[in-house]
Amino acid sequence: MKKTAAFTFSFITAAFVLLTVGAEVDVCASCHANATCEDKTDGSGGKVCNCMYGFVGNGRTHCQDKDECQLGRICGDHTVCHNTYGSYYCTCLQGYRPSNNMAVFIPNDGTYCHDVDECVVQGVCGEGGVCENSEGDFSCTCQTGYRVQSGSEPFQPHRDSAHCKMVDCGPPPSVPHAVQLSPSLTRFGSVVRFGCADGFVWRGGGNSSVCTADGHWSGPSMHCEEIKCGVPPSFPHAVMLWNGLSKVGTEVRHKCSDGFYNVGKQDVSVCSSRGTWSLPHFLCREVDCGAPPPLPHTVLSWNGSSSLGSVAVYECEAGYGSVSAESQSVCGSRSRWSPVHLHCEEIRCGPPPSPPLTQLSWDGSSVPGSVALYSCPRGLRLEGHKNYSTCTTEGMWEMVFITCRAYCGPTPLVPHSEVLWENSTVVVHRCAKGYYHRTGSDKSVCGITGKWQAATLRCREVRFAVRGLVVYNEKCLRWKSEAETEEYREQYRVIFNGERDFDHLFADRRKKLYISAALQPVLCLNLQPATNYTITVTAESTGDTSTVTANTSLPAPPTPVVRYSEVDIHLPMLRLRRTTSTLDPICMYQVIVLPAEGVLVFDCGSSLVARRSCSGEYVAAELKLRGLGRDLNFTLGDRQLYGDCYNAPLETGRDYYVILRTVCQWKQARKQSCVIWAKATGTSYGTTMSALLTFGTIGALGVMGTMGYCCSWFWKVARP
Numbered sequence: 090m091k092k093t094a095a096f097t098f099s100f101i102t103a104a105f106v107l108l109t110v111g112a113e114v115d116v117c118a119s120c121h122a123n124a125t126c127e128d129k130t131d132g133s134g135g136k137v138c139n140c141m142y143g144f145v146g147n148g149r150t151h152c153q154d155k156d157e158c159q160l161g162r163i164c165g166d167h168t169v170c171h172n173t174y175g176s177y178y179c180t181c182l183q184g185y186r187p188s189n190n191m192a193v194f195i196p197n198d199g200t201y202c203h204d205v206d207e208c209v210v211q212g213v214c215g216e217g218g219v220c221e222n223s224e225g226d227f228s229c230t231c232q233t234g235y236r237v238q239s240g241s242e243p244f245q246p247h248r249d250s251a252h253c254k255m256v257d258c259g260p261p262p263s264v265p266h267a268v269q270l271s272p273s274l275t276r277f278g279s280v281v282r283f284g285c286a287d288g289f290v291w292r293g294g295g296n297s298s299v300c301t302a303d304g305h306w307s308g309p310s311m312h313c314e315e316i317k318c319g320v321p322p323s324f325p326h327a328v329m330l331w332n333g334l335s336k337v338g339t340e341v342r343h344k345c346s347d348g349f350y351n352v353g354k355q356d357v358s359v360c361s362s363r364g365t366w367s368l369p370h371f372l373c374r375e376v377d378c379g380a381p382p383p384l385p386h387t388v389l390s391w392n393g394s395s396s397l398g399s400v401a402v403y404e405c406e407a408g409y410g411s412v413s414a415e416s417q418s419v420c421g422s423r424s425r426w427s428p429v430h431l432h433c434e435e436i437r438c439g440p441p442p443s444p445p446l447t448q449l450s451w452d453g454s455s456v457p458g459s460v461a462l463y464s465c466p467r468g469l470r471l472e473g474h475k476n477y478s479t480c481t482t483e484g485m486w487e488m489v490f491i492t493c494r495a496y497c498g499p500t501p502l503v504p505h506s507e508v509l510w511e512n513s514t515v516v517v518h519r520c521a522k523g524y525y526h527r528t529g530s531d532k533s534v535c536g537i538t539g540k541w542q543a544a545t546l547r548c549r550e551v552r553f554a555v556r557g558l559v560v561y562n563e564k565c566l567r568w569k570s571e572a573e574t575e576e577y578r579e580q581y582r583v584i585f586n587g588e589r590d591f592d593h594l595f596a597d598r599r600k601k602l603y604i605s606a607a608l609q610p611v612l613c614l615n616l617q618p619a620t621n622y623t624i625t626v627t628a629e630s631t632g633d634t635s636t637v638t639a640n641t642s643l644p645a646p647p648t649p650v651v652r653y654s655e656v657d658i659h660l661p662m663l664r665l666r667r668t669t670s671t672l673d674p675i676c677m678y679q680v681i682v683l684p685a686e687g688v689l690v691f692d693c694g695s696s697l698v699a700r701r702s703c704s705g706e707y708v709a710a711e712l713k714l715r716g717l718g719r720d721l722n723f724t725l726g727d728r729q730l731y732g733d734c735y736n737a738p739l740e741t742g743r744d745y746y747v748i749l750r751t752v753c754q755w756k757q758a759r760k761q762s763c764v765i766w767a768k769a770t771g772t773s774y775g776t777t778m779s780a781l782l783t784f785g786t787i788g789a790l791g792v793m794g795t796m797g798y799c800c801s802w803f804w805k806v807a808r809p
Contacts, residue, residue: 123152123175143175167202167225184225214246217253229253233302234277258300266313267296277302285313287362288337318360326373337362345373348397350422378420386433395420405433408457410484438480446493446537457482465493469537497535505548520548525574553579553628558635560624563642565613568626568635570605578606580629587620591755592674597622619643619672619755643758646676646751651766658739658771661725663747665766673714676753677732680710680723685744685768693750693763705743709736725769745769 117126120138124146129135138148146152157163157177158170164179171178171193178193181202187194194200207213207227208220217235221228221243228243231253237244240251256277261269266289271282279300285291294310301307321331321341326349330342339360345351355369381391381401386409390402399420405411411431418426441451441461446469450462459480465471473491480486500508500516505524509531510517516533520526529545536542554571561567570579580602587597597620603612616622620641627634651665663680670676683691684705710723710731725747726738739745749766752759 119149121146121149121152124148141175143177163196165196165201167204182225184227215252217255218246236304256300256302256304258304258306261298262306262309264309264311264313266315267309267311275300281306283309283311285311289313289315290362290364316360316362316364318364318366321358321366322368324371324373326375327371335360341366343369343371345422348376349373350376350424374424376420376422376424378424378426381418381426384429384431384433386435387431397422401426403429403431405431408436409433410436410482436482436484438484438486441478441480441486442489444489444491444493446495447491455480457484461486463489463491465491466537469493469495495535495537495539497539497541501533501541501543503533503544503546503548505550506544506546516544518544518546520546524548524550525576549573551577551630553631554633555581555626555628555635558624558626558637560637560639562613563639564616565611566624566626566637567609567611569609570607570628572608575606575608578604580604581610581612582627582629583612583614583624584627585614585616585622585624587617587622589620589674591619592671595620595671616641617671619675619758643672643675643753643755643760645760646670646672646753646762648762648764649678649749649751651749651764653765653767655768655770656725658741658743658745658769661739661747661767661769663723663725663767665721665723665749666719667717667721669719670714672753673717675755676714676751678710678712678714678717678721679708679750679752680712680725680731680736680766681748681750682707682709682725682739683746683748685746691748691763693761705740707737708734710734739769739771741771743771745771 116136116138120126121140123144124138124140126136127139129137140146140148140152143155143157144152145155154172154174156172158172162168163177164170167182167185168179169182171180178195179187179200180193181187184205184207185202186205187200187202189198189200191200204222204224206222208222212218213227214220214229217231218229219232221230226245228245229251230242231237234256235253236256238252238254240249242251244251246252258275258277258279260275261273261281264283266286267283268286269281270284271280273281277300280297282297284296290313292312292314294312295308296311298306298308316337317335318337318339319335321329321335323329324343326346327343328346330344332339337360341358343351343356343358350373351371352374353370353372356371358366358369360366376397378395378399380395381389383389384403386406387403388406390404392399397420400417401419402417404416410433412434413430413432415429416431418429421427436457438455438457438459440455441449443449444463446465447463448466450464452459457480461478463476463478470493471491472494473489475489476491478486478489494513497514500511503518505521506518507521508516509519514535518531518533525548527547527549529547531544531546533544534542551572551574554569556569556571558566558568566583572579581604583601583603585597585599585601587595589595597617601612601614603610605612614624616639618641622639622641623636624639625634625636647668647670649665649667654663656662681691682705686705709725711734712721712723712731725736725745727736728738729736745768746765747767747769748763750761750763752761754760
């Protein structure tokens, strides 16, 4: 192995010598791509290949990147070295900043990394935090009045979740019998001041409380003592109304003893905040009312005493009367006699009474003792035991029990009337039954001459008629009774007879009694539809009669009640239990078949032809309702004729909707109703169908799907 190596080296050396000797070699052409060709430094004039800055090698066969960061602390202190292809650059560690204020640098210009003072940033530690700078870092603590939260001190807010929060002492303390004077701020350093409540006085201790750094309130130590006024003051001839308390605001009411009254302006003492009772303007003086006051036309009865409770009685003097019931005065607690509203007026009886038909003899005097005499005019007889009246001291004339009577004979007769009430001089009449008061007076009066002033009452017979008989709303009658009063009720006999052209076996014959006092009676009847009626109305009391005819209209037939079902197209048996009606002779069922394809809109009032159309819809059967039983079984596609319609077989592979339509026709009127009876399912797949049927004059069936339109899928509306 050693020989081989030597031989190889000798061979390369010889070749190099041959090249050197034989020809001049271009050295620069053999330089590596990351090398430069430069003059030799030995002065020989030759060229040499040198790797460029940042690369190491022989300059010709290889020049590889040099990792400057492996050379030690090439960037200086507090730095990070970053190698690049053919070069490198430096950055400062966290917490340091380059002296040239550039993001990256190479230290060949003297740039170095120095510490960053994070504390110069306002609020870097948050509210209540105190910043302390250190070499390449900083830390935070809480100032007085703040506490660290979610961690401990010191802390670094960029790495830790700790922060400072102001100390809150919570609600201020309470002091017995004291109230808070300043606002309730609860943070560190807040001061709350207290004062004694009403009725209490400050006797010592501090009246303020401070929120300390440890989160507690200091103080207060004040002591509030209740204010008491002691025993209230007393006054001569008076008593106290007092509950025994002497705290601030307590009131004491003073009241004069019996026989005395207060001449002052006040009667209440109040315990004040100074601990003393207020002195009211209060003075009790003995009651003395003096002599009672005189009253006009009165006589006084009094024992001469004017002390409290003394009584003086007043009476009207002779010839005078009192117009009020109050007649005494009492000496009151205010040394005053109570007022007496006694008013004495001279007694006068006024004019004497005048009984009917009498004559008066009187001198015009109406004082007590005056007399009035009575007599009867000529031709009348005086009846009674006393023919005079005297004015009494009560101011009233005595009762007179005399009568001057005239006799008029039997009660007068008034045509068509009867007597309601009577006495010897007056008769009240009223109209007899079947008559009513038309005009005139209903009283007859016996005159002083002995003749009746007869009543002028006119009684008219009550007569009911049937005039202007009409029919409205097909079932209601209205007519005029021609009566002039609503005091009487008439009974009417109503007979109505109904017949039908299409059903000679049908008959509706009924009778009804109707009682009414109306001037225009109205009566509504329960008439059958599609019927010709003759109606007669007769007034029972008079026999007056009127006749009218009426034709009731054809109503829409009721929608058949069916149970919707889906049947196999090969066994399409449909069933129905129906309700019979008197309109069956003019009604029929139509069984309508609609292919369940495309978009269908079905009009219940359409005039659909019986034969199959180009789109497949047709009337499969027409069944007269007359003669049908209650249970109906119908097979689709049995190839039979039903009326003029051929019940064609259903096509295999198609789906169909079956509609049952009830059609009633009378004269020019035609009404119908529709219902979906069933769906016949064939062998078709993949199409989803839905159907909708609405009722009214126009019903619609919508079958949703897709298909081409070969014919019109909409039919004309056949209105009834």
